[in-house]
Amino acid sequence: MLVDSHCHLDFPDFADDLDGIVGRAEAAGIGRMVTISTRVKRLNGLLAITERFPDVYCSVGTHPHHADEEDGIPASELIELTKHPKVVALGEAGLDYFYQHGSREAQERGFRAHIAAARATGLPLVIHTREADEDCGRILEDEVAKGPFKAVLHCYTGGRELAMKAIALGLSISFTGIITFKKSEALRALAAELPADRIMVETDAPYLAPGKFRGKRNEPAYVVEVARVLAETRGVSLDEISRQTSENFFRLFSKVPAPKVAA
Structure with a gap:
């Protein structure tokens, strides 16, 4: 069994094919999917999807691209929203200096609010960081000093220094189809x-389709290709990487029930 720990099933790309998307994922052995929030104000759309599909869960949070739009949402509001049984994580929140869609000040305020909510609830924070290694590392060190929290740096493409800092702070790292790209030698070496x-x-679906699917719409079933390349990179079998990454997921996303076959 595999888990797609990060996809966006509420995006318009999937609107006309959601049953097919989830069905193909389940047929491919994807036991759980987490559809990730990008706007707190659109949580109801995510919840409708999770209530429709038993194996789909969601997070709640504000993507850094929308940091100005949702600036000022307090940790207390995020904490309240996590009480829904299908909300299993915070985020995605963090820093994105590549596109600069959200001001850096609002991004940092939102990032810290989400960390506070993760700390208070014990739920993991899904961190988005791009071209912001130094500031991300600074904030993580500062916040861990205030008290531990669970988090994963999703779709990792940053440098080795930030990755090792995150590991030292007790956090996790997640990989997408980018690890399958020919020019991703440094990322594979880190993995x-x-x-x-x-x-x-x-997967980060509908984006970043791996390997042989590159250029097409991504979907959760394709996480098998990510796992395959990660297994080759680490010199282990696909079965071993499937077991390990799934165990890691259920330990971090502890609110998600593990299938009985996995237990």
């Missing part, structure tokens, strides 16, 4: 080096 109990796989 080979990380501790086995801190790695996960995801």
Whole structure:
């Protein structure tokens, strides 16, 4: 069994094919999917999807692209929204200096609010960080000093220094189809080096389709290709990487029930 720890099933790309998307994922052995929030104000759309499909769960949070739009949402509001049984994580929140869609000040305020909510609830924070390694590392060190929290740096494409800092702080790292791209040698080298109990796989669907699907719409079933390349990179079998990344997922996303066959 595999888990797609990060996809976006509420995006318009899937509107006309949601039953097919989920069905193909289940047929491919994807036991759980987490559809990730990008706007707190659109949580109801995510909840409708999770209530429709038993194996789909969601997070609640504000993507850094929308940091100005949802600036000022307090940790207390996020905490309240996590009481829904299908809300299993915070985020995605963090820093994105590549597109600059949200001001850096609002991104940092939102990032810290989400960390506070993760700390208070014990739920993991899904961190988005792009071209912001230094500031992300600074904020993580600062916040961990205030008290521990669970988190994963999703769709990791940053440098080795930030990855190792995150590992030292007790966080996890997740990989997407980017790890399958020919020019991702440095990323694969990092993936080979990380501790086995801190790695996960995801699609970030509908974006970043891996390998042979590149250029097409991504979907959760394709997380198998991510796992396959990660297994080759680490010199283990696909079965082993599937077991390890799934165990890591259920340990981090502890609100998600593990299938009885996995237990």
